[in-house]
Amino acid sequence: MMRTVTCGELNAAHLDKPATIAGWVDTRRDHGSLIFIDLRDRWGLTQVVFSAEKDKAMHAKAETLRPEMVIQVQGAVARRPKGTENSKIPTGEIEVQASVLEILNTCPTPPFEIGDKVVNEELRLTYRFLDLRRRDMVESLTARYKISKTARDYLDRNGFIEVETPYLTRSTPEGARDFLVPSRLNQGTFYALPQSPQLFKQLLMVAGYDRYFQLARCFRDEDLRSDRQPEHTQIDLEMSFVDENDVMGLVEGLVTEVIEKIKGKKIQTPLRRMPYAEAMNRYGSDKPDLRFGMELHDLSPVFEGCGFKIFNEVIQSGGRIRGLAFTPPAGVEFSRKNFDDLTEWLKNYGAKGLAWMKIKGAEEVDSPIGKFFDKERLGRVIAAAGAKPGDILFMVASDSAVSAVALGALRCKLAADYKLINEEAIELFWVVDFPLFEWNPDEKRFQALHHPFTAPKNEDLSKLESNPGEVSAKAYDLVLNGTEIGGGSIRIHDAATQQQVFNVLQITPEEAQNKFGFLLKALSFGAPPHGGLAIGLDRLTALLLKRESIRDVIAFPKTQKGSCLMTEAPSGVDARQLKELGIQIKT
16 A cells, blocks of 8 residues: 555544655645645645654655655654644644655646636636646535435435436437437448437336436537536436326435535425416526525506506507516615616517616606606505615516516526625425426427426316417426526326327427337337436536536536537547548538
């Protein structure tokens, strides 16, 4: 063994005992006849002392040590002199008085200091093998492992078995773009990397495995942002002979156990369930952040017949006027430029404008549109919005979806910009009763809100042909602090209902057979009622550790352009490889 203990486990119990440790030089402090080295490994830091009085040759050798050199040290564990203890680290009471020093490898000057918390991300990703040595990255990957292990242990206790599903499969374009893999043996054909194991886990239910899970790698060729990667990991599970309550109850146990292990906080169950319609109406989002207030209010009834042309036109066309009362922090004064900037920003969410009122009294406002309303109506508006003097009432008038989503986005922006979010809170709950379909105005057709195998609510089956927009789904999303960390549904397991859903989606029998033929065949061979859910492991880890990006909880992530700065992937390939695949690149 090249070490008897790690750099994170020595303490007062080891006093006067010999120890051999190995790792990387974290810092070096030269005090003349004494040189102090903080030696680092994955488990922590240990202070090592080299004394010229005890061994001049070894002391001289220690003078050559530089950051990130790899060394092995033997010596006795001693108590640090009084007043020099470091209570911030577990090994802070002791030091190793070196008797043997072995330099195992040298290192050039690193492009950044490993202990520096403020490092350009591009540089970090280029030298990811160095970045992974940083303490916060060690903590991220260690926590990710603990979450994975907790999930595996929990599911094992609950009768699940882990089954791997294929990476090379058939393209079923429904949702994000597939990553395609050309076949050398069958030129002109392609595999697709799975966007999720959805079809295969349903096949496992047909096969009778009843309770399946895996830590599944999923691939989606889509535009990226901080919480998206072209490849990500799901805690994926599926169960037979269950309904929504069974799946949600089991997942609640899993996630609350993870939170208790990682955060030390016990979450009360059963978790709250919020209908989709309530989430959209009150918060303008199907994954609302409940760590702060500022709910949305429908002000359409109090503005009806108001005489203000824009508002009247929106109401008459079936749209909504929604309002949001915001209390500026002490000392914050909104200028006209602030309002103009927010108006421009809201255009990203489909809003054509932003109306606002500074509330001066119960019936008094300061607003460009205040002159269009009498005091009595202003009083009713202020009361309906729950506003008080000193507040700013923001309003969006548009169709129902845009007014909700735009104002919901503004709600989150204001809370973030003015630090109104309780960062220590854990708000975990379900959003349920989703619509089964959403209307695609560009294609003039309904599309599946989740996926085409989601089961409709039993009581809505009669609406599939007559009023598909009113059909609710047996679907459920798990939301943590304003982020969806998991989603799932009960699946359709009978051919008749599946065909009705395909009809609504305008998927012909020929298209269905071409895209999903093997699944449809399997479902006809005695498929049990089944359902499941997938939890985003990357997202969950990032949220619990308060990391800004999931790149900070993935060992080797891609940039927002889908590239790996360390390996320089994607890259060109040899012409011979393309020829073997029967592929010619046209520029």
